[in-house]
Amino acid sequence: SSGSTNKLRADGLIPAILYGGKDPNQNISVEKKALKNIINSDTFLSKVLEIDIDGTKKMAIIQDLQMHPVRDTPMHVDFLELDDTKPVKVSLPLRTEGAPIGVMNGGKLRQPYRKLRMLGLPGALPEAVTLDVSHLKIGTSIRISDLNIAGVEVLEPASAVVVSVKMARGASEEEEEEEAAAEAAAAAAAADGGEEDEGDSKEG
Numbered sequence: 001s002s003g004s005t006n007k008l009r010a011d012g013l014i015p016a017i018l019y020g021g022k023d024p025n026q027n028i029s030v031e032k033k034a035l036k037n038i039i040n041s042d043t044f045l046s047k048v049l050e051i052d053i054d055g056t057k058k059m060a061i062i063q064d065l066q067m068h069p070v071r072d073t074p075m076h077v078d079f080l081e082l083d084d085t086k087p088v089k090v091s092l093p094l095r096t097e098g099a100p101i102g103v104m105n106g107g108k109l110r111q112p113y114r115k116l117r118m119l120g121l122p123g124a125l126p127e128a129v130t131l132d133v134s135h136l137k138i139g140t141s142i143r144i145s146d147l148n149i150a151g152v153e154v155l156e157p158a159s160a161v162v163v164s165v166k167m168a169r170g171a172s173e174e175e176e177e178e179e180a181a182a183e184a185a186a187a188a189a190a191a192d193g194g195e196e197d198e199g200d201s202k203e204g
Contacts, residue, residue, distance in 0.1 A: 014074050018051065018060060021081030028053060035074055039065065043127040046090045051079065059122065061090060082122040089155065090125055091115040094162065098134030102165030107138040111163045116144075117155040124151030136165045 013032045019025040030051070038044050044062060051058045064078035082088060094113050103109050116129055129149065131142060141164030144156045 014077060016077040016079055018053075018058065018079045018081055021058065021083070026053065030077060032074070035077065038062075039074060042093045046092045046125060046127050048082065048122055048125075049079070059084075061088065061122075084122055087119050087121055088125070089117060089119050091117050092126065093128040095128055095130045096133045096163060097130055098132050100133045100136040100165050102136050102138035102140065105138060106168055107165040108168045109133065109136075109163065110161075110166055113156070113160075113162050116147075116162070118149070118152050119155055120149075120152035126152075131163060133163055133165075136163070138165050138167060140165060 014030050014035055016028050016030050017025055018028055028051070038047060038049070039062075041047070044065075047061065049060050049062070051060055059082040060079040061082060062077060063080040065074055066076040067073065068075050080088065092115060094111070094116055096109070096111065100107070100109055118125065118129075126149065129147070131147075133142070136142070141161045143158070144154050144160045144162060145158040147154055147162070
């Protein structure tokens with residue numbers, strides 16, 4: 001169990017069920033305040049939680065959460081008990097960092113995926129996937145096959161584009177047209193030799 005584990009005591013007000021472990025399904029209730037703090041984060045579906053049931057500690061993740069339609073407060077939670085030796089499927093938030101070169105040159109960053117489905121042992125799973133996109137030029141992309149997260153298998157199609165930089169005017173077109181246009185533009189730009197940065201390219 002990691003130091004970042006969020007602790008929940010099973011003596012609160014919100015009904016919940018804990019399943020997937022060696023014991024039969026357990027109906028429990030969890031602290032309202034602690035649960036609200038946890039679900040305020042976009043990583044709450046991938047956080048490993050420590051649930052204390054009458055002194056017995058169990059590791060779990062939230063598999064399903066029912067919210068009150070009006071009050072927007074949690075009403076019922078399904079917890080999946082974790083076993084350090086069994087891989088588990090989770091959806092991890094996808095974050096980007098850095099300012100892409102292509103965006104600074106007038107392109108538009110596209111991120112079709114907000115979350116990625118992954119399979120891995122509880123100890124190997126990060127709470128989120130963070131990609132450095134600063135190197136992306138117009139017409140380039142990062143695909144699922146480019147991701148390499150130790151001990152974790154990404155369950156999305158290998159050829160799927162995770163993030164890309166497109167020509168700004170083509171941002172609303174269909175994916176295929178967009179890619180073709182962006183690649184053609186990138187090829188044209190490369191053939192052009194990029195004259196606008198001549199100040200940097202003169203060597204003594």
